[in-house]
Amino acid sequence: MSELRWKAIQVAQSRAIPEVEIPSGKVSDYYRSNTFTDEVMKELLTAESYEKVSQAIRSGENIEGKVADEVAAAMKTWAISKGATHYTHWFQPLTGGTAEKHDSFFDVAGDGQAIEKFKGSALVQQEPDASSFPSGGLRATFEARGYTAWNPSTPAFILYNRAGSGTLCIPSVFFSYSGELLDAKSPLINSTACLDKAATSVAKIFDEKVTRVTATCGIEQEYFLIDKALYLSRPDLVMCGRTVFGHSLAKGQQLEDHYFGSIPSRVNAFMVDFEFEALKLGIPLRTRHNEVAPGQFEVAPTFEEVNVASDHNILLMDVMKKVASKHNFQVLFHEKPFAGINGSGKHNNWSVSTDTGVNLLSPSDDPNRKLMFITFLVNVIKAVYDHADMLRATVATASNEHRLGANEAPPAIMSIFLGSTMTRVLEELENKENFDIAIGENAYVKLGINKIPSILLDNTDRNRTSPFAFTGNKFEFRAVGSLANSATPMMVLNTIVAKQLEDFKKAYDAAIAKEGDSNKEGVILQILKDYYKASKNILFEGNGYSKEWEEEAARRGLSNIKDVPEALKAYISPKTIEVFEAMKVLNKRELHSRYEVRLENFIKKIQIESRVIGDLAQNHVVSTAVKYQTRLAETAKSLVDLGLKEEADPIINIIKTISYRVKVITENVKLMTDARKKANNQADVHETARIYSSEVKPYFDIIRRQVDKLELMIDDQDWPLTKYRELLYVR
Structure with a gap:
């Protein structure tokens, strides 16, 4: 066993479980204690300033300079009292x-005295170097000026380092000197406003009391x-985030004994x-x-407003990585x-x-609520149907490509699962003149087990093979990858649904007139x-993994775009x-920039x-194989010299x-390298991406197959x- 592999296993097996400092009291005693909450702001600001800030957050208006100064002073006071020494605009570049x-x-100060200072101007705006972040051609390398601006719709928070000092993090948006959006968050904010x-x-139309509709999201995170x-001990994990080689486990997930x-x-x-910490x-x-x-594990939160939920998820990933380091773990998003076992979504x-407390996607048998629910349900279906390719583009990445379409994750075909009840409801809508069907009735199942009560059933089953499934009172977009920033798929979903609802309202107004x-x-x-119609x-209720569904989807005219560069073209389609x-939400230049960035x-x-594949194959695997081969040759020669030719034959075959x-x-490493050089010599980024996808990437599996076979020999x-059994089972 190589020295590095052996030492890594020894170290992993000898780990002690670190002490976890458990906060005293109930969760409610420390929940949001490191967040500049509305309650903290109300306590530290004057009543007038608090009301102005609250109004600005609700309406999306700018906060005037005097009020910003007061908020900054309050934030500084609060942050320093919590041990913060620095502040930062926390943003989400591309x-x-x-x-x-x-x-x-x-x-x-002028007299040389040390002071703590934080003005409203520093709160509202900062200027990081925009040239060092991807812009997809919106900014030339020499055009460095860009701005971050405070986004008050998400509360500021404090992150602590291992030394114990903290940094006040101010959620912000990021844009160029000429006003183009350079981040993932700004379009999400725009999309929530239009939705x-x-x-x-x-x-x-159904309830005049409604004055506001909010998109909500709950993001399950697998890792x-x-x-x-x-x-x-694995260079491929360090450099790529995944293992490019590794023979399948003898015991993987087939016994299903790890789940729950x-x-x-x-x-x-x-x-x-x-x-x-979260x-x-x-x-x-x-x-x-x-x-x-x-x-593999999973963590999930309560539902929140989609802007906050998106911020919290990407912040959670950061927190998990930092805490994992403290526990001598590495989180893999x-x-x-790992090949041969499920990936993560x-x-x-x-x-x-x-704002009247109604979930618009929650079924009801109240006549007015029922029609409102059906209206929103059908409009979401129509939006996803019309813009399926754009939704597909939001989850198209090099890493998620390994997962989508495998027998473990939603396929590359965008389809919607509704369940038998909702399907029956919509068939009734299509085929009958009088629409009068119960959709909110509760169903019960009796298990026939003594002392176990009847079990309440949901109005729909779940379909793990569907990329976009209705699950009772919400839609679950399952195709999003575990590495993704949810801001982008949620931005697209908000936007296409908003456009569809706008079209519905125009059609309704015209018909009523x-x-x-x-x-x-x-x-x-x-x-x-x-x-x-x-x-x-x-709409599809069956097994999304099956070959039959691929054939059926083609007959229905649905896209099945498995190739990332091809999928990303939806960003720049005239319809999008x-x-x-x-x-x-985004203009033509900003959409083109995101297409370029993702390519x-x-x-x-x-x-x-x-x-990495070329390096590991040549400098680790082939060199090891040749050395082992030399030892086998010496053994075979010794047997032949002893007159044991027959006994030497199996070794010679090996x-x-x-x-x-x-x-x-x-x-194949040579051919792959040549293909890579060809790709790199292209002047056009789209052609480079095509060659990497169709001419470089196919060599990965060819080389891997031979390496994984050598691992067994x-x-x-x-x-x-380090082998899979050690990576996944050494605790």
Whole structure:
């Protein structure tokens, strides 16, 4: 066994479980204690300033300078009292993660005395270097000026480092000197505003009291957890986030004994620790459990407003990584870090609610509520049908490509699962003149077990193979990858639904103007019938993993875009540009920039993986195989010299097989490198991405197959790469 692999296993096996400092009292005593909450702001601001800030947050208006100064002073007082020494504008550039530049509260006065200073101007705006972040051609390298601006709709918070000092983090948006949006958050904010406007106008048809509609989201986060020493022993995990080689486990997930099983003690300590930190930041975590694959786990929060939920999820990922380091773990958010077992997703559970307390996607048998529910349900279906390719584009990444379409995750075909009850309701809507069907009745099942009461059933089953499934009172977008920033898929979903609701309202107003108010219900039902007939091809209740569904989807005219560069073209389609410009979420240049950024990200990810594959194959695997082959040759020669030719034949066959596999690896690494050079020599980024996808990436599996076969042939003591059984089962 290689020295590095052996030492990594020894270190991992000798880990002690760290002490977890448990906060005293109930969760409610420390929940949001590291967050600049509305209550803290109310306590520290004058009543007049507090009201102005609250109004600005509700309306999206600017906060005047005098009030900003007062808020800044209050934030500084609160943050310093909590041990913060620095502040930063916390924003989400188009890298997929977050960014921050820390500035100290400390300053020197004119008389040389040290003071703590934080003005309203520093709160409202900062200027990080925009040239160093991806812009997709919106900014030239020499055009460095960009701005971050305080986003008061998400509360500020404090993050602490290992030394115990804290940094006040101010959630912000990021834009260029000429005003283009350079981040993931700004378009999400725009999309929630346009969804509010469009959905409120439709909701008012049914209830005049509605003045605001809010998109909500609950984001389930799957992840793998391995020991830090084992992680560092695998260069591919360090460089790519996934293992490019590794033979399948003899015992993987086939016994299904890991799912919802007893959480290992060391893992549980990590979970408890990061949950405490998350709760202090106001992230309302409620659920933790083992997932299907060995070494895989999941955490899920309570539903929140979609802007806050998106921020909290990406903040949670950061917190998890930091706490994992303290526990000598490495969190893997890659969608497919290990071959042969399930990958990880980030299920976005999305719904819309009114300020009167009604979930617009919650079924009801109240006549008015029922029609309102059906209206919103059908409009969401129509929006997803019309813009399925754009939704697909939001989850198209180099890492998620390994997961989508496999027998473990939603396929690349965008389809909607409704369940038998809701399907029956919409069929009734389409086929009958009088729409009068119960949709809110509760169903019960009797188990026939003594002392076990009847069990309340939901109005729909669940379909894990559907990328976009209705799950009772919300839609679950299951195709989102575990590495993703949810801001982008939620921004697109908000926007397309807002546009569809706007179109519905125009059709409704035109029909009412023609027919009058007396036939309001008939007008609505006729529009919904037309929408359902036009979009019902996207509804599918069966197994989304099956070959039969691929064939059926093709007959229905649904897209099945498996290739990332091809999927990303939806960003720049005329239909997408028309919708996003009409809704004032992103303009044509900003959509093109995101297309370019995501293409470049795909290219770089595949380029890095290709280089790592070449390095490991040649410098780790082939060199080990040749050395092992030499030892076998010496053994075979000794047997032949002793006159034991027959006994030497099996060894000679092994030598021949190793030689063949080494030859295939070496030849294909060379071909892969040549293809990579060809891709890199293209002037056009789109052509570069195409070559990486169609000519470089296919070599990955060819090389991997031979390497993984060698892993089973070469002496375990010689194999240089930490094996799957060690990565996933050593605790």
